[in-house]
Amino acid sequence: MTFGIFILFGLLLIGIPIGIAFPLLVIANAETWNIDWAVLPSTTFGAVSSFPLLAIPLFILAGEVMNRGGLIKQLIDVCDRLLGWLRAPMGHVMIAASAMMGAITGSSVATVAAIGGAVGPVMMRRGYPPGYTAALNAASGMLGVLIPPSIPLILYGSIVGVSITQLFLAAILPGILMVIAFMTVHFFMTRRVLASGHEHAHSGNGAKSDDAAKSLPSILFRSAPALMLPVVVLGGIYSGVFTPTEAAAVATMYALFVMLLGRTGRFGDLSDIFSRAALSSAAILVVIAFTSVFNRALVLEQIPQSIAAFAPMVTDSVIVFLLVINVALLLIGMLMETNAATLLMGPLLAPAAASYGIDPVHLGIILVVNIELGLLTPPMAANLFVAARTNDVALIALLRYIGWFIFAALIVVACITFIPALPLWYRYF
Amino acid sequence: ASAETMELRLAHYAAIDSPADQAAQEFARLVEERTDGRIVITLFPNGQLGGVEANARDLARGALDLALLTPGSLAGLDPLLDIHYLPFIATDYEQVDAIFYNPDGVIQKTIRETLAKHDIETLGLYELEFRAVTNSRHPIETPDDLEGLKLRVPSSAAIKGFFEAAGAQTVVMPFPELFTALQQGTVDGQDNGAALTYESQLFETQEYMTTLKHVYAFGTFNASAKLWSELSEEDKQIMLETAQEVGERQIQKNREINDQYLAKLAQAGLEITHPNEQALAAFFEIGQQVWDELTPVYGEARINALREEVARARSN
């Protein structure tokens, strides 16, 4: 397996698409791993023929419609008005807007694409290096999952049998902590990445200068359509009108109505909106579909299972156990696609964690945050790839900056792991 | 291990350490023992290699060696496979044993032959449970209580047809979505048995349970036809006998713990209703409509034979 991983890095480095490199590795090693080639198409097909995964293309579509219909701009205006007094505000706006988008969407990748497409160009015009812009975009994309609703938490809740409402509540404080952590990193990084330590004046962003002068109530009023969207999505889920997967379709419909009624877009724009969304969805679905055969190889080789079995064996101490599962999940998150990793590791770790007296809701948050962090760690790092694509930056340029955000996220992971009251705050009311 | 060691993979959907998983573990252990280590079986529980449909496809194509299947969820592969979901085939364990666990009975023959047609060999049977109805609205004592209730049903024409005939609004929904849907009130109820309702935490979202026993569900030990053609007669015999033996033991154990699940559910605050004779007769009547409707799907001869078996089991 180790040798195989080296070949994989080799393939990836010459620029072979992720969705081709992973299955090629399996094709080449089928003999050693005792995998019948006939299983390739059925595994691939099974990986994407899944109802919960429908939410990914639909949330990407929602983001695309929100962008065209001006809803993303409304979110940004609100953030800008609230955070404009800070030094280097656009970076903070990127983080805050991602958090707001997180309250609408359940997918990290959809958040990266939607917010990166809107805030990225503004940041670069104001003097941020493209690599830094993309890194910040990729990191803040994690908020798409940390702030409820969240696809991986739904998957964890349904496979382990834990209340999804509780999981969503439990994700709120960790999500806010992550916002603070990223804003702190941005605060310290600006002196390095901005030539003068300050953003350029608001050149090239005409709308911005008008807005800055407007009063907060008038901006809130004008942005009401966008601010209502989280209410519709979360309200609909909590009142049982639709399931979290269906929320993606409802959000898209809402954004379409706002766009067509408000005449911010026309009916004729639809084919363009859909084709953009289809192209970004396809890119991500290809990765999910075809890396699934590598996931299967890992499972057949018993690698994640051994890691899960190893964790409770090494120690009697809860603290060491938690530490070990954190490391294990980070490793899994590096190699496996997020949703697949959640579905696999949840049932493997839940019984052991229960024997240590760890609450299943607490475990769910630890598991999902760790695996989500995998979205920032190559080779399987969807957020980085999508951020690089959205901001039109080479991955290398982005990698220079991402380390600090991963470091900050790790501190948050440590906090939520060892302070159970952070995720379980709602039990105290 | 010598060069002749066969390393086989057994996949299933059931949770680790559930009765079905325990049976799979025992099967693997005994087969290895009885073949003196010639056959080593690795388990992949909890859907690690995909759901029941995916496992069945892989078995059929020879890409997987062994699996535990639930034929009731394979009606897409072949409409005959959920014949045992017809309402009220059996209403107690005595009838179940006479109808379901009779190797020459209509049910077993239909399932074995149909799976074999799709290159899946059936080695033995094990028990799931009698299905019940739970909901968050009100106790269900008579068919009238089902009127207007939003009920999640599995994708089976028989179960769906039964609840619709009784006046419920049925919603077909994948099992992984069910917990959230019940919790948020997207649907009011569902129709799994006590064990699954307890183990999948569905009871957290429900207030009332009726032990309707409208359907008895079982699972099967299966091998791919490809593997089967490669095994020696001796090893085939060992596998068949072991599956049979493990299945019987699982059925016995499963029945012992079934009452415990009902007790646990009651303890968790569910109000449990056992419908009376009169109500059962009314439910039974509705069930018969579904038999009539679905006769063309399963074939008249088969249905008539099954009706006879049911009548015989009842009169005993």
Added chain:
Amino acid sequence: MEISPALDRCLNINARPFKFERKVYCVEKWICITALAVMLLAISSNVLVRYFNLPFPNFSEWGVVAMAPLTFIGMAMCSYTGTHIVIDILKSAKSHRLRLVARFLIGIASIIFATVYLYYGWNFFYDTLLSGEKLIAMGTPVAIPLFFLPAGMVLVIFHAVLELWCTVIDLAPAIQEK
């Protein structure tokens, strides 16, 4: 939308196969747009049907079916537009020749990958067609979504072959220069 090197060459080269490739891409695009629209409508209508207890079946099955064309035909689309998710370290490489060699290797790798998937994917599709396996809620034959797997692979191979041809045309002068 960012114009990729692959798209670029197809705009510049007017040979017949490349014109044809552009038409094929248009068809792929419309298949994916339709798939996305089907998903949106199927899932939204499902919410309405359940909420108002309308006498319609569960359309969400079509949403799941539409995942297959979006993924597999979408893959061909990504190959053509160069929007696959990659670790693009060589994109910034200085040497033109190095980049061409990488493109050549990627083309070969894509063809090997897609050929294996085409063969086994076709078998899988054909077996499902014979067994008549259906999805349960609406009875959609599983062969319908599965058809898009081999179909997508044929298109991936088609784009990869034209890409190889291009690379060879570009590479030959680059080698002679030295």
